[in-house]
Amino acid sequence: KVEILSKERLIVQQSESIEDTYFIIQKYLGRLLEDKKTAGLIFGLPGVIILILALSSFLEQINFTIYNTPWNAGFGWVGVGIVSGIFLFMKGFGLEDYLTIKNFNYLLYTLSGILGAVGIYKGFTLTPWEMLPFINLRSIFYALGFILQNSFPHLYVGVLIALFSNVLRGYIKKSIHFWYHVILFVFGFVSFSSAYLILNYTIGKITGTQTVFGLIVLYLIFIYIILEVFNRKRKE
Secondary structure (H helix, E strand, C coil), X not given: CCCCCCCCCCCCCCCHHHHHHHHHHXXXXXXXXXXXXXXXXXXXXXXXXXXXXXXXXXXXXXCCCCCCCCCCCCHHHXXXXXXXXXXXXXXXXXXXXXXXXXXXXXXXXXXXXXXXXHHHHHHHHCCCHHHCCXXXXXXXXXXXXXXXXXXXXXXXXHHHHHHHHHHHHHHHCCCCCHHHHHHHXXXXXXXXXXXXXXXXXXXXXXXXXXXXXXXXXXXXXXHHHHHHHHHHHHHC
């Protein structure tokens, strides 16, 4: 063993210039946001432009537009653009003061409806109807499968957003139906994911082993969450 002969205290301080720069920027941005006209011009207008570009790229990727835009980006950048555009738009025009829980739920429901409508439109337009000349039970099954396959992920995400909105509202209001909405959301996620796996298997995109493995993982997650919910309900 080595004896400790002395102790030395070392204090590390942040550079004062960095702190000063931070507070100067914070104060400057605060003053800009207080002036509604300036905030709308500096933050709100760029937010609208970013949102329009992101939505245009999104619509082009789902074949909703008939023209090509030079700003086509991947879905990841589209998501970043939509979120950033909405944030700047709301900050620039001071709309966050009017955003209540009720209005936020309406916003989520509207987004859910738009995504669902886009998914159904995409499902119908991309379905090869010429391959289904006769109307019978088998052709209806194949047509439904093509529609569900081509509507992914927009229709599924739209439904999940609506279910998540119920979860969020129940949590904030401390509703007695909160855990019911949680189970319904998880059930929707597992069901849609299972349907997507099975559809991919039927058209030969994935193997049977991958399908079975994915289904097992999904339902194990579902069972775990159900047991966790019942455990929490019992403790309450």
